[in-house]
Amino acid sequence: MKNRPIIMKKTTNRPLSFQVADKIRVLIRKNELVSGTRLNEKKLCARLGVSRTPLREAFRMLSAEGLVSILPNKGACVAEPSLDDVLHMFETMGIMEGNCARLACERLVDSDLMELERLHAQLETHFENGDHEGYMDCNHEYHTFVQEKAGNPVLSKMVSSLRDVILLHRYRQIYRPGRFSESIEEHRRIIEAFRYRDGERAERLMRAHLQKQGQALISYYAELGYSNVSPN
Numbered sequence: 001m002k003n004r005p006i007i008m009k010k011t012t013n014r015p016l017s018f019q020v021a022d023k024i025r026v027l028i029r030k031n032e033l034v035s036g037t038r039l040n041e042k043k044l045c046a047r048l049g050v051s052r053t054p055l056r057e058a059f060r061m062l063s064a065e066g067l068v069s070i071l072p073n074k075g076a077c078v079a080e081p082s083l084d085d086v087l088h089m090f091e092t093m094g095i096m097e098g099n100c101a102r103l104a105c106e107r108l109v110d111s112d113l114m115e116l117e118r119l120h121a122q123l124e125t126h127f128e129n130g131d132h133e134g135y136m137d138c139n140h141e142y143h144t145f146v147q148e149k150a151g152n153p154v155l156s157k158m159v160s161s162l163r164d165v166i167l168l169h170r171y172r173q174i175y176r177p178g179r180f181s182e183s184i185e186e187h188r189r190i191i192e193a194f195r196y197r198d199g200e201r202a203e204r205l206m207r208a209h210l211q212k213q214g215q216a217l218i219s220y221y222a223e224l225g226y227s228n229v230s231p232n
Contacts, residue, residue, distance in 0.1 A: 169213075
């Protein structure tokens with residue numbers, strides 16, 4: 001693990017443990033904390049500038065999300081993904097985001113479509129520049145916007161909860177050979193469905209989009225030698 005310190009911003013809105021969990025998620029996503037790595041509390045406390053109490057609370061939150069494994073008498077480590085769990089998460093997310101796309105199609109006003117067009121144009125720019133990180137950040141914003149425009153707060157809450165869990169995996173899949181080009185093509189078809197307010201097509205395309213992300217991840221993790229045995 002690199003020893004570059006991270007400055008924690010003080011805020012009155014969110015508990016420190018939540019901020020620590022956010023930082024650890026980023027370190028895992030960037031592979032600065034790789035799967036199977038033991039999380040050294042002393043080093044992480046020094047790097048994040050926090051005490052062990054909020055760090056351990058963050059570990060518990062990340063354990064509930066499946067990103068960290070807490071082992072009796074051994075401490076915490078970055079969880080190794082279960083291929084079955086990854087596949088099931090993306091199948092479920094595909095169903096929910098597909099429904100969001102269908103509902104959003106039925107409820108979009110012209111200004112909403114303009115915003116989707118703006119976000120899609122940013123995706124195109126990031127793709128042309130070969131900017132994977134920028135693309136995925138914009139992709140997150142795009143999917144979140146569709147979720148909000150579905151107008152179903154119960155569905156939105158469920159999607160948000162699962163999105164937090166699969167965000168790490170979602171970023172990793174874009175680096176699979178050929179996946180970047182596939183993703184932008186899928187988004188081109190999705191935005192076309194929104195333009196024509198074709199809810200059934202938008203649902204079908206969005207579900208397929210998530211399924212292909214999951215398939216790309218299964219190939220990625222299989223090449224790394226991960227098994228189907230759940231880490232928890």
